[in-house]
Amino acid sequence: MNISKYRHNYNDWTGKTINNLTFIEDSGKRNTAGNALWLIRCFCGVEFISKPSRVTAKTTVSCGCYRRKVSSEAQKKRLGIKHPRWNPDKTYEDRVERRCFNELKIWRNLIYRRDNYTCLCCGQRGGYLQAHHMNGWHWCEEERFDINNGVTLCRE
16 A cells, blocks of 8 residues: 555554554545544454544544443443432332333324324424323323324424
């Protein structure tokens, strides 16, 4: 590869390891600024292409596996009683009541389809629609998922 036509301060990173990332070879590709893009192997074995400056500045610390690992560990630490918005006053029944998302999604789509995706107040078709319960969610539990208890409305 003819390196001279690119930058005069070309550094050979081949074989160097920084932050558990090993530079394998120059990929032969350049970004829009003309900087060399290198083929890099992550400590997990995945290979990807990046600029050396992103690795040395610690902007890139892995192929993405580190972020996935850290976020899944952080998520496990915030479950249930450890979550900052945990409400100790709620009962188990209150928590289960909030978990019927699938049924609500099906109900909502049936309402939209029945009303032809049109707001019943202003006649707007499409846009930001909401399926609204005519008899309230909290005080009319037996009609929560009844298609006759819903109307399509726009957000305005």
